Amino acid sequence: MARPTPISGFPEWLPHERMIEQHILDTIRNTFELHGFAPVETRAVEPLDQLLRKGETDKEIYVLRRLQAEEDDSEESVGLGLHFDLTVPFARYVLENAGKLQFPLRRYQIQKVWRGERPQEGRFREFYQADIDVIGKDRLPFHYEVEMPLVVADALARLPIPPIRIQANNRKIAEGFYRGLGIEDVTGVLRAVDKLDKIGPEQVHTLLVEQIGCTDEQARACLALARISAEDGSFADRVHELGAKDELLDEGLEELTRVVEAAREHAPGLLVADLRIARGLDYYTGTVYETQLRGHESLGSICSGGRYDNLASTEDETYPGVGISIGVTRLVSRLLGQNLLTVSRKVPTCVLVALPNEEARADCYRIAAALRRRGIAAEVAPEAVKYGKQIRFAERRGIPYVWFPQGESGGQEVRDIRSGEQRPADPDTWTPPAEDLYPLVTATGQ
Amino acid sequence: MARPTPISGFPEWLPHERMIEQHILDTIRNTFELHGFAPVETRAVEPLDQLLRKGETDKEIYVLRRLQAEEDDSEESVGLGLHFDLTVPFARYVLENAGKLQFPLRRYQIQKVWRGERPQEGRFREFYQADIDVIGKDRLPFHYEVEMPLVVADALARLPIPPIRIQANNRKIAEGFYRGLGIEDVTGVLRAVDKLDKIGPEQVHTLLVEQIGCTDEQARACLALARISAEDGSFADRVHELGAKDELLDEGLEELTRVVEAAREHAPGLLVADLRIARGLDYYTGTVYETQLRGHESLGSICSGGRYDNLASTEDETYPGVGISIGVTRLVSRLLGQNLLTVSRKVPTCVLVALPNEEARADCYRIAAALRRRGIAAEVAPEAVKYGKQIRFAERRGIPYVWFPQGESGGQEVRDIRSGEQRPADPDTWTPPAEDLYPLVTATGQ
Structure with missing residues (x-):
């Protein structure tokens, strides 16, 4: 046969590079276990209807078919796809096994996921995620939203890599603020503001006015909110200065203040309140997180997540949760690609x-x-x-x-x-x- | 949504069961590293033509397609499938990276693989394999065929599980023996004899005579060979008694004797020469291995492999190898299913x-x-x-x-x-x- 060539978006490492990746995965896993998270691994596939249930991800899914599947093979009619994250499969797992699990459940999950996106720097079709989540039955105390970013900060601080900066926001702030301004299409505004990085403030303003139906003043206020960021509780005053009043807004401001203050005690400079952070996925309802590797901001977020209240629920039961996911492959590919890490030998042999x-x-x-x-x-x-x-x-x-x-x-x-x-x-x-x-x-x- | 239900063939464990599986995976990995094997991980997908290149596995492959793929999307025309083992991907990896690797290369690889087979006890659609291989450039000394079974025996001996029994054979014995008898269709006989367990000696005899064109005497000799097994070198005498003479046969008998004697010194009773073992895959050319968990023989082999000379080769280069693969999920599912292992707590928390x-x-x-x-x-x-x-x-x-x-x-x-x-x-x-x-x-x- 001819010499094979790589497939774009499906990264592979040489053995000594894999030793570095393993070290990173081991350190993350060890930290998660030190914090009392128990391991879960879910199958790589989910029924298509599960995968299509939440978020705008349908275009990214790899669908499976057996090469020799027969037309009338009823079991094939289920339709299976490769999971694109570990949160949706975990929510399904919790519902499936609820009777055998103990809540609140602290679990970690480190697996590959697949997305059929066009590959580019830091964006892959196959990549590792390392997730922690805490899921409660019926309710979940807020303090877990404070704890999550501190756990991943502990994990990444144990690695010989540049420091991170976590950006946190709270969905209740944006929702409450928009409502306080009299805007009804909260989701529409969130989606528009989420495009700030891509299209810039002027075009977002245009979107808000022309598509969502905001007044010029409302649009300005939404953009002003997105500009607020602070390493301490001062962001709340600046939000209040913008004039919107709403109960949900106050709740969100109080929660985000607690997240910021706790992180500040844990490690100054680690976390910043950044009211621009929206997260693309629809299912978040409270705190949301993104994370930059300092000096490598162009890479995008290497660690994201948030609080979700309605992802895992049947008609009778609801399991609110909060989680955060380290994009291990994005991180590793940058570290290896720029030769930032070295391993002392190329084999385990001493x-x-x-x-x-x-x-x-x-x-x-x-x-x-x-x-x-x-x-x-x-x-x-x-x-x-x-x-x-x-x-x-x-x-x-x-x-x-x-x-x-x-x-x-x-x-x-x-x-x-x-x-x-x-x-x-x-x-x-x-x-x-x-x-x-x-x-x-x-x-x-x- | 309604409560989800499991998908047949895609096993998942509760967190404390996953802790047991993790312990097994960690012990295996640690043993492989102690023996100087370096880690490799390959992507989950291979081009379809690679997957279809060797063996009779086409019916088992899961093919991928992007949900939103467009008809004229040229990149989709490659055709990707999920790998069904770790040997074929590793052979491809070696060819792709040959210039950057050092030979002989000792590598381990622990990943999930997928087969679209009908699920049954011990047979899954998604399962873990833990492989070691040694691959040489141009040539590979025989002694690695002696070493491989001892490494996996070390790994499994460190686990609190029943003892194993490895069955070894050598492709050269069967090939040389059949040729010595004057049979030309060696592959045909191998395939027929491989069905012994499924259809019994009488039907194999019929197959050999009617399909392969053996004489009655040749068919009897083939079946007599398959009945030979021994824990020491005595099997060679019994083969000689059957009368076939051939150089390749003698080479195979000498090699298998060395495998048996070395294993006997390592741990008496660990390995038996069993001339019935054929392995379904076409690419083996020397020693082949299967492994029983004692007291659980009905489970089938939990650890298989062999020597392959022509799996990784271009027109100019050849990379002969030998490897062995632990069927981790098959093992774990039996141990968990029969409640043979216990973990001292259900979470990592102390x-x-x-x-x-x-x-x-x-x-x-x-x-x-x-x-x-x-x-x-x-x-x-x-x-x-x-x-x-x-x-x-x-x-x-x-x-x-x-x-x-x-x-x-x-x-x-x-x-x-x-x-x-x-x-x-x-x-x-x-x-x-x-x-x-x-x-x-x-x-x-x-």
């Missing part, structure tokens, strides 16, 4: 056991097994070639140690191939320095 | 910080953060209800410790809710016993 001759292979296996029993990753050289060649095998992969079953002393010896230092060693007791035990991921140049 | 009143929440966050900084998973109670109710919240989830910011002594105290013992504690120094730090997965009843 020790290469050199092979004096092919007959010694079983002995070498035993040495490697002894090292592994104590958690030291080891492999045996592929061939009994000259030692110089075996050392180069290790060097090319960044394996720090080569073990000689018969060293110059006649007994076993281990060599640090970076320093060249070689000394007698026993595979049942020798231990490498902690920084050599596992591959280390660090910021490049540090 | 400590629930009790909430005396809502005003104390920030203080409680600080206590939880102090515990987390030292790797102790902690969460704060959802509501400032009576302590008895907060303790029951922990009990229902199996959280072993409840932390009281103001205990009976007036200072902080921690209570082991299993023993009821409560004593003063400092979140900056207190450490739980090692067995309580993480959820423990054990065999049920032990």
Whole structure:
């Protein structure tokens, strides 16, 4: 066959790059578990009607069909598509298993999702999301909306990456404000304002007046609201100065103030109230979040989410929730693409056991097994070639140690191939320095 | 919406079951890394022509289509399908990245795969595979065929599950033997003998005579070969007694003897030479493996693979490999379905910080953060209800410790809710016993 070529939008990494991605995924998962989130994994597919239920996402869905499906195959009539996020599948999972789950449920979910969008920088057709959500039965205390951004901030702070800046808003502020101004088509205004980044304030103004039917004054006020941002509670005063009065608005302002103040205590500069943040999806009802990687704002949000009250509900039951999702692949592709992270070696192996001759292979296996029993990753050289060649095998992969079953002393010896230092060693007791035990991921140049 | 129901063939687990699956996946991955395998992850999709290239798998493939794809959308003409295993995608990956990889390449890959087969016990439409492969450039030493089964045996031996029994064969034995008998349609005989389990020896005999054109004597010899199995090298003598002579046969017998003897030294009873094992896929050329979970033989093989010489090759280059794949979901579904494994709690949380009143929440966050900084998973109670109710919240989830910011002594105290013992504690120094730090997965009843 001819040499295959990549498929646009479906990123793949070299093994050492995948080690970096794994480290990021592991750190995120470990942080989620430290915060008491339990794991859930849902199937990759959902019935199409589920996927089309919420949001403006129908154009992005990959539909499945069995290659040999028969026309009259009734089970195919269900219509399955690949999930495009982890929130809609989780809401379905909660309804399906409600009787067996305990609420409030703290769950994390780290999986790939698929969207048939046109690929571009930071936008993929297959990508990892790492989500946390807390879902309650019938009700969910507000304080979880304060907690969510602090958990992802903890996760990302443990990685050797630039700091993040979370932007928070509250749907109640915009809704209450628009109503306070006497505007009825709240969703229409939200959608128009959500286009600010794409089309600019003048065109949004035009949209608001011509399509939504706002007065010039209303449109100006909506745009003024979207311009407000602050790292502390002062944003509330600036909203009040715009004159709109509404109970829902006051509730939203109070909630957002609590989010901002708590984040400020947690880590100053971490979170800013930004009343421009709308989030495209329809299902949010309270706090919403977006996140910038500082110095990489052009990448778009790497971590988004919000409060949703009506996503998981049957006629009898309702399960309000709040969640936030890290766009892992968007983050990783930027970090790898700009060579911002380095891994200390290209394989997990800490020790290469050199092979004096092919007959010694079983002995070498035993040495490697002894090292592994104590958690030291080891492999045996592929061939009994000259030692110089075996050392180069290790060097090319960044394996720090080569073990000689018969060293110059006649007994076993281990060599640090970076320093060249070689000394007698026993595979049942020798231990490498902690920084050599596992591959280390660090910021490049540090 | 109505309460959703499961989709047959797409298994999902409750959070505590997913914790068990995670533990199994983590143990397998950790073992692979200890053996020096580097991670690779490939996209979920492959071009259809790649998927249809090898083996009899066309009927099992899920084809993708964008819901809003336009008729004349040229990029759709590629035709993408979900991968049905991890070997074919890895072979493609090796060819695509050959210039950037170092050979021999030891890689592991743990991902879901999809097959549109009719679901039944142990057979799913979406399932996890955990693969290791070693791939060489131009050539691959035989000893890797000896090593592969020992690695997966190490991984599974670290889990609290019944012991396994690996069955090994070598394609060269059957091919050489059939040729030695004067049979030309070697593939035809392989396919017929592969049906032994399904249709029995008499019908295979009929197939061999009527479809493949074997003589009665040839058919008997083929069936006699398939009946041979042994835990040591004695199988070779029994093959020689059947009379066929062929160079390839001798090579296969010698190779299989080395596989059997090495496994016997590693763990007696672990591996048996079983000349009935054929593996359905066409691409194997040397050793092949299947694996039974003892006491659960009806489940089918939970770990299969083999040597392939021609899977990854262009006109100029060839990358022979050997690999083995653990059918994780098949294994997990049996272990969960028969309740063979237990996890010590239903959430990762080790400590629930009790909430005396809502005003104390920030203080409680600080206590939880102090515990987390030292790797102790902690969460704060959802509501400032009576302590008895907060303790029951922990009990229902199996959280072993409840932390009281103001205990009976007036200072902080921690209570082991299993023993009821409560004593003063400092979140900056207190450490739980090692067995309580993480959820423990054990065999049920032990």
